[in-house]
Amino acid sequence: MLFPVVLLLAFISGYLLPWWAACILTFGAAIIFGKSSWDSFWCGFGGIALAWVALALLKSYPNEHILATRVAHLFKLPSWGLLLAVMALVGGLAGGFSALSGVLVKRAFKK
Numbered sequence: 087m088l089f090p091v092v093l094l095l096a097f098i099s100g101y102l103l104p105w106w107a108a109c110i111l112t113f114g115a116a117i118i119f120g121k122s123s124w125d126s127f128w129c130g131f132g133g134i135a136l137a138w139v140a141l142a143l144l145k146s147y148p149n150e151h152i153l154a155t156r157v158a159h160l161f162k163l164p165s166w167g168l169l170l171a172v173m174a175l176v177g178g179l180a181g182g183f184s185a186l187s188g189v190l191v192k193r194a195f196k197k
Contacts, residue, residue, distance in 0.1 A: 088119040088126060092133030092181065100141040105177075108134055109184040116188025123189050130185025135178030142170055 092115055096108040112130045120126040146154045146166070154166035163169050 088115060088121075088129040088185065089133050091115045091119055092130055092185065093137055096134045096137035096181065097140060100137060106180075108137070108177075109180050112181050112184040113188040113191075116185040117192045120185060120189035120192060123186055123193075126185040126189040127182040131178040131182030134181025134184075135174040138177040139170060139174050142173060 092112050095111040095115060099107045099111055112134060116126050116130060120129075142154070151166045154169055158164070158166045158169040161169065161172075163172070
């Protein structure tokens with residue numbers, strides 16, 4: 087249940103709010119829906135990574151990845167696809183640790 091909630095919240099917040107808002111929403115969703123720490127980490131990781139990849143492709147595809155290619159070259163990456171993978175990894179780690187923190191806070195106040 088946590089994965090679809092994180093995915094939806096991250097995708098919607100990607101249009102309306104700064105990038106870090108998805109982490110706050112993931113933290114809150116993990117407090118409400120999180121069960122175990124390991125599962126919550128992977129749900130947060132996958133949800134935000136997938137949402138960020140989808141948002142980046144939706145914004146980059148219409149212009150034939152021109153800006154993404156230039157940013158990739160700026161970071162000395164060979165292609166925009168590798169930039170997309172690095173972005174998914176960074177977003178996924180932020181989301182995973184946010185979800186993990188939410189479950190651990192829930193567990194701390196439960197006792």
